[in-house]
Amino acid sequence: MVPGEHRSEAATDMIPAVPAAVPPTTPSDDEHAAGSTPAGPSGPRTLWAAGRPRASRAQFFVALLCALLGFALVVQVRQTNVEGLSALGQSDLVRILDETAQRTADLEREAAALERSRQELLSGSDQQQAALDAATKTATTLGILSGRLPAEGPGIEVTITESTGTIPALTLFNVLEEMRNAGAEAIQVNEQRVVASSYFVDTDDGVEIDGMLLTPPYHWLAIGDPAALAPTALEIPGGAMAAVRNAGGRGSPVARDKIQITATRTVSEPEFATPAPIGAG
Amino acid sequence: MIAVLGLIIGVVAGLVLEPTVPTSLQPYLPIAVVAALDALFGGLRAMLDGIFNDRVFLVSFLSNVVVAALIVFLGDQLGVGTQLSTAVVVVLGIRIFSNAAAIRRHVLKA
Known part of the structure; x- marks a missing residue:
């Protein structure tokens, strides 16, 4: 806070310091004095007057400082743009880490669920395949026994x-x-x-x-x-x-x-008999 | 005019050269830039008030930058660098705003 006040002093310093300093200096500063007459400066006109190029060492330094500022500004903006996580504060990093961990947990849960359903589907198709194999085998056996298939x-x-x-x-x-x-x-x-x-x-x-x-x-x-x-x-x-x-x-x-x-016999559908429920007998 | 020219030259130089900020300077550059912006607005306001002085501008500009960097440096040494940076930025921001308001009154008469 103290340095801030210091700077504000510098800014307010300008007001009392300059009028005292201006009149005795260079003729170009006379315009300043003229512009700051009690009649009140007209903004744009004063700007124009101040903006006129004047070759003086002070002007050169002002330009140099402005150039420095522009340079630093651009450099800093670029730096900020390229900076990734390193530019972030601790709390931001913690938040990001937290979010990442959360997301990881979510994804892992999802992966586990998907893996589980995949296993279920696989074993389901296995069971289906086994049932189909058994049915095929039974059909073959019955086909031979009933004379439907060559043997x-x-x-x-x-x-x-x-x-x-x-x-x-x-x-x-x-x-x-x-x-x-x-x-x-x-x-x-x-x-x-x-x-x-x-x-x-x-x-x-x-x-x-x-x-x-x-x-x-x-x-x-x-x-x-x-x-x-x-x-x-x-x-x-x-x-x-x-x-x-x-x-x-x-x-x-x-x-x-x-x-x-090689001889076969077509088997007719049973007309009266239907399969009894398993275990009913 | 020369100041605007200098600003443009600086921006162009920064764009063309694409320098990387040294690690030791990285914490101070943003604060220094804000401080310099503050000085620039102060200078603009003084110009519109008709009390602009090159010497005062130079001194305030340089002292602003140096003091801001110093504060951040001190804060880093004390372990309160982040908070102090925030404080500096807040103060400078307020000053920039008040300067901008003064400039606006001059230029727009409102």
């Missing part, structure tokens, strides 16, 4: 020829039953896929399976464990093959590493 695998091949008599439907059905008992998973006779609802019936023309006439020789293909199917199931004494031979047929099962069952 291949180890199994047996039996070709039954009629040599001396006609093999009745019941005997053929016995063969089928034996195969099923031995765990055959897919069965085909001639070009007909044999499914759960398949039946053999004697007609005048011969044996029909599922309404289609079968003509001998009966060429069976069955996918399953060959060891269980061939010697154990069909060739059991007094079993299916024995019945076939009694009926006048010939043939014996042959184990194969790879049996291809």
Whole structure:
């Protein structure tokens, strides 16, 4: 405050100091004196009078000081413009730091939330994929079991020829039953896929399976464990093959590493049965 | 006129040379500039009052600048540099305003 007063003194100093100093000095200052007559100076005219270039050392110094001021002004303005955080006060810096920390926390929270939903979506799609895989597998299994899909695998091949008599439907059905008992998973006779609802019936023309006439020789293909199917199931004494031979047929099962069952059956939608709720049974 | 010319030359020189303020001077330059502005307005007012004197202007200009820088320096040494700078700027601002008001009365007669 003291220096401020000091400067204000300097400014007020001008008023008393100058009139005393002016009159004895240079002729150019006479104009000052004339301008400051009690009649009152006219602002613009005084400015004009003062602004007239006069070659004097004092004028030169004034110009020099003004140049210095202009220079410093521009330099300072530029400095202020280029200065970043270094020009800020402590409180401003603390505020900025605080805001930055706040913003960081916000962004981190948002990132965590997004990460969480991403995980959820990923695991969701994983579960969906697993469900889809399971459904596909079930569909494949059921497709094979219901005769909707072609199948291949180890199994047996039996070709039954009629040599001396006609093999009745019941005997053929016995063969089928034996195969099923031995765990055959897919069965085909001639070009007909044999499914759960398949039946053999004697007609005048011969044996029909599922309404289609079968003509001998009966060429069976069955996918399953060959060891269980061939010697154990069909060739059991007094079993299916024995019945076939009694009926006048010939043939014996042959184990194969790879049996291809190509015949398929379209499965109709169940008309009356609907899936029971899980756990209801 | 010569003063205005000098101001323009100074501004142009500052723009052209693009000097960087030395670190030791950085706290004092803004205050010094404000003090010089105060002296300039005081000089303008004195001119309009018809009592302008080159010598007084020179002395007040230089002393203003030096004293302002000195105050800031002292404040820095005492650990109250920021507050003292604010005080100086406030005082100089008030003086600039009153000088500007006087100039306005002269020029605009209002």
